Amino acid sequence: MGFDKPGGPEVLRAETLPVPQPGEDQVLIRVAYAGINRPDVIQRQGFYPAPPGASPIPGLEVAGTVVALGAGVMPEMLGRRVCALVSGGGYAQYCLADAGHCLQLPEAMPFDVAAAIPETLFTVWHNVFQRGWAGDGDTLLVHGGTSGIGTMAIQLAKAFDVMVIATAGSEEKCRAIRDLGADLAINYKTQDFVEEVKAFTKGAGVNVVLDMVSGAYVARNIECLAPDGRHVTIAVLGGLKAEINMATVMRKRLVLTGSTLRPRSDEFKALLTDEIEKHVWPLFEGGTVAPVMDRTFPLEGAGAAHEHMEAGDHIGKIVLAVSGS
Numbered sequence: 245m246g247f248d249k250p251g252g253p254e255v256l257r258a259e260t261l262p263v264p265q266p267g268e269d270q271v272l273i274r275v276a277y278a279g280i281n282r283p284d285v286i287q288r289q290g291f292y293p294a295p296p297g298a299s300p301i302p303g304l305e306v307a308g309t310v311v312a313l314g315a316g317v318m319p320e321m322l323g324r325r326v327c328a329l330v331s332g333g334g335y336a337q338y339c340l341a342d343a344g345h346c347l348q349l350p351e352a353m354p355f356d357v358a359a360a361i362p363e364t365l366f367t368v369w370h371n372v373f374q375r376g377w378a379g380d381g382d383t384l385l386v387h388g389g390t391s392g393i394g395t396m397a398i399q400l401a402k403a404f405d406v407m408v409i410a411t412a413g414s415e416e417k418c419r420a421i422r423d424l425g426a427d428l429a430i431n432y433k434t435q436d437f438v439e440e441v442k443a444f445t446k447g448a449g450v451n452v453v454l455d456m457v458s459g460a461y462v463a464r465n466i467e468c469l470a471p472d473g474r475h476v477t478i479a480v481l482g483g484l485k486a487e488i489n490m491a492t493v494m495r496k497r498l499v500l501t502g503s504t505l506r507p508r509s510d511e512f513k514a515l516l517t518d519e520i521e522k523h524v525w526p527l528f529e530g531g532t533v534a535p536v537m538d539r540t541f542p543l544e545g546a547g548a549a550h551e552h553m554e555a556g557d558h559i560g561k562i563v564l565a566v567s568g569s
Contacts, residue, residue, distance in 0.1 A: 245335040245546040245564075246301050250290025253547040253554070256302075264299075264333070264340045266314035269510075271321055271328075271343050277359035277540075278334040279305040280549050280562040281392065282479065283506065288550065294332045295507045302546075303334020304506065306341070307349070307358035308567070317343045325349040327358040329366050329513060331506055335546055337566055344514030347521060350529045360535035360561035361528065364396040366513070367478060367505055369520055372397055372454055373404070375501050376474045382451040383407040385441060385468055387461065389421040389429065390559040393478070395536040397454055398424045403527055406452075409444060411437050413556070420559050424536070441468040449473060455502075459483025466492055477502035536560025 247255040266272045284302040286292040294300050307327040313319065326348055328341035349358050372378045384401045388394045389410030401408045402425040409428040410421045418429035428444050430437045441450060449470030455461060459482030465475055466488055475498060493500065505513075527533040538558040541549040543566045553562055 245543060247288060250288065253288070253550040255288065256547040256550065258544055261336075263338050266312050266317075266340055268315045269317060269343055270314040270340050271310045271317055271326075271346065272312035273306055273308045273326065273328060273339050273341055273346075274311045275306045275334065275337055275339050275566040276308040276355035277306070278303045278336075278339075278543075278564045278566055279359045279361075279363055279392075280541075280546075280553055280564060281305070281363045282481075282553065283363075284335075285550055285553055292506075298331035298506075299333030299340070301333045301335055303330065303332065303336070303339070303564075305329055305359060305362040306334045306339050307355040307361075308339075310346075311338075314343075321346075325355075325358075327362050329362040329505075329517070335543065335564060337543075342510050342514065344510070345517050347517065347525060353528070356540060356563050356565070357535060357537065359563050360392070360537060363505075364392045364535065364561070365400075365520060365524065366516055367393060368397045368400055368454075369524060370505065370516060371476045371478050371503060372401065372452060375503060376452040376454065376476045378404070378406050378452045380405040381407075383409065383445060383449075383470075385437075385450045385453045385465070386410040386426075387432075387454065388412070388456045389424075389426065390417040390536075391456070392535070392561045393454075393456060394421075395424060395560050396533075398426050399533045400524070400527075402426075403533055409441055409450060417559060420536075438464050438467050445470075452476065454478065457482035459486060462486035463488050466496075466498065469496060469498055471496045472498070474499045474501065478504075538562050540565050 326346040328346040333339045411432045421429040453465045456479040458480040538560040
């Protein structure tokens, strides 16, 4: 499923292309399911083009079976059930992935669940734990708590003994956040999250903010941060620019950072995969952490899946069924 020019969900249409051939250190995956992510929507709208060398087809995460190997890939990967972080090409029956960006699936993990993991897992691990240095006893503020990123962040944080405050836009979504283990759920449409954070933490503030909004939220997030707090931005849904009081940043000794995962080097992503496989993947293998599944669409329904995501009513992950199990 690709598109000829940027636009609304209706521009997505089916096309037939040659099956890609794996290059050095790559594998070819017969895709069973592909995950839908907000960057796919932004790419379709024309604001997030594929990086040089990546497939222009949308889709940043897949799950399926390795059916061909490029030079340098260990032969035992052939036939392996995997999920993979990819730089593009996920909305297709076959997708190339770097062998070092694949995670082997436990026998009991279905492909639809596996396809909902890589993008959010890699993003949360890098930004909350590597860039935000979240650790035992810290408190994390997550915006968009029922998004794919939000639901993953809540679960991972709780698994590593981090207290979680999360925001959402309805009472139903706040209940879902609490069910996932969040210590406090804030309805940002009826409550002031700054005041709620101050009250809950007895004025101490939070140690880490995972910000997907940016814009006017940044100054409010800074009010929520404790001394030596870390503010990590991963999306700018609320605007590209923020006005902040730098004296507050200095007084609190804050760290303001952010990242985008897709353009990072293959080497960086391989190192990230190795760390996740060692420290985090056992949580998925044991069932301690699992993606929250919202809805499945057929591959040909990618446009409807984008409409569903843009409507903002989903809780958890949306996936595309490509070739089933």
